[in-house]
Amino acid sequence: MSSWIERDEAVVWHGFTQMATYADNAPVIVERGAGRELVDVDGRRYLDAISSLWVTTLGHRVPELDRTLTDQAARIAHSTMLGNGNRVTVELAEALAQIVPVDEPHFLFASDGAAAVEQALKISFQYWVNIGEAGRTSYLAFGDAYHGDTVGSLSVGAGGFGTDLFDALRFPVLRAPGFDDPACLTTATKMIFEHAHQLAAVVVEPLVQGAAGMKIAPAQDFGMLADACEETGVLLICDEVATGFGRTGTLFASEQCGISADLMAIGKGLTGGYLPMAATAANRRVYNAFLGEDLGPKTLYHGHSYSGNALASAVALKHIELLSSWNVLDNVNERSAQLGALLDESIAPLDAVVDVRLQGLMCGVELEPGNRIGRRVCAAAVERGVLLRPLGDVVVIMPPLTVTEDEIERIVHTLRAAIDEVAPT
Numbered sequence: 001m002s003s004w005i006e007r008d009e010a011v012v013w014h015g016f017t018q019m020a021t022y023a024d025n026a027p028v029i030v031e032r033g034a035g036r037e038l039v040d041v042d043g044r045r046y047l048d049a050i051s052s053l054w055v056t057t058l059g060h061r062v063p064e065l066d067r068t069l070t071d072q073a074a075r076i077a078h079s080t081m082l083g084n085g086n087r088v089t090v091e092l093a094e095a096l097a098q099i100v101p102v103d104e105p106h107f108l109f110a111s112d113g114a115a116a117v118e119q120a121l122k123i124s125f126q127y128w129v130n131i132g133e134a135g136r137t138s139y140l141a142f143g144d145a146y147h148g149d150t151v152g153s154l155s156v157g158a159g160g161f162g163t164d165l166f167d168a169l170r171f172p173v174l175r176a177p178g179f180d181d182p183a184c185l186t187t188a189t190k191m192i193f194e195h196a197h198q199l200a201a202v203v204v205e206p207l208v209q210g211a212a213g214m215k216i217a218p219a220q221d222f223g224m225l226a227d228a229c230e231e232t233g234v235l236l237i238c239d240e241v242a243t244g245f246g247r248t249g250t251l252f253a254s255e256q257c258g259i260s261a262d263l264m265a266i267g268k269g270l271t272g273g274y275l276p277m278a279a280t281a282a283n284r285r286v287y288n289a290f291l292g293e294d295l296g297p298k299t300l301y302h303g304h305s306y307s308g309n310a311l312a313s314a315v316a317l318k319h320i321e322l323l324s325s326w327n328v329l330d331n332v333n334e335r336s337a338q339l340g341a342l343l344d345e346s347i348a349p350l351d352a353v354v355d356v357r358l359q360g361l362m363c364g365v366e367l368e369p370g371n372r373i374g375r376r377v378c379a380a381a382v383e384r385g386v387l388l389r390p391l392g393d394v395v396v397i398m399p400p401l402t403v404t405e406d407e408i409e410r411i412v413h414t415l416r417a418a419i420d421e422v423a424p425t
């Protein structure tokens, strides 16, 4: 019998992974989860310090979510949203409407964050057609932005990660500077006023650009961007796929920025990391522009097979309840303060460390570039039982939102040992 890694490599194609070297990089083949730990096929345990690529909020095998899932399975797993509804999806949308900072929202469900962004792009484009205003066909997006891997979301994304080769497929957008530039939001605001007549929408990751390596812009600067959108009519699309559901210390980063999007993309943490579900929230102004005669041209002709999946809806609904009844945000803020202090003390002073960025439980430790250092440091951490995965030279720390004090210490001590091993001073 060949090993699980060999069997995996023989038939599975992993995303963002060079398959020729996949097996050499000691991949963890998970069999089950327990709390915030993953257990591999050999029984080894790993603290999931990346929340399974940023999706897990409360942990794995949460009894309440497990039970909700089986209860819903006993009713129905899935029924279509196209022209029909499902009870639990209605309940989920009602619950989301209470917490998502969008005015009188309607939710168009999808399965991945990229699709939620894609939907927002198409909705904002058609919005201008529906209200009869010509020429509003472009988008303004930011440098370093990441919005997903479909061709539309890739177009508003800034490239990188080897995606430049798709440039011929990516539609052109106006590009404001990335969050590295302290004037990025001032510049973007100017660009909105200058190009308003051609802009359908502005797309932004509020507060933190995640995939850029946890780049943070000042919360108070987002107000002028939103004001410029409001004054010029340009629609504001907030991509909260990474920042949503408590990750940055509030339920949504838009709250800290004091903004309310016309369209918001949510995904990742929506089901607590259990099931693939994403959604585009549209405010009243946008939604109303799509109302018209039956089968008429104002209809949004877009939809996905598994939109509003009932199993995912049930889990997402329970997840929203648990975020509140467990006071998860309090834990995020306490553990964030602890993590920040520990990183300042034992990681930031190291020669190999260029910068430490932290917002809630979204954290990036930027290392001195070169020699695949991010990958090697993370591999050394995995060997010590803490699952980390870098973004280039940035080590990402994104623990589940229910992470404990001891686990935060374990992550930082392990990271320190990993850096000491790979880049000794």
Ligand SMILES: *Cc1c(COP(=O)(O)O)cnc(C)c1O
Residues within 6 Å of the ligand: 111, 112, 113, 114, 115, 117, 146, 147, 148, 149, 205, 210, 211, 239, 240, 241, 242, 243, 267, 268, 278
């Ligand atoms: C992960 C991410 C996406 C894409 O979500 P998928 O579910 O991976 O398609 C979009 N936007 C942001 C900000 C993300 O972090």
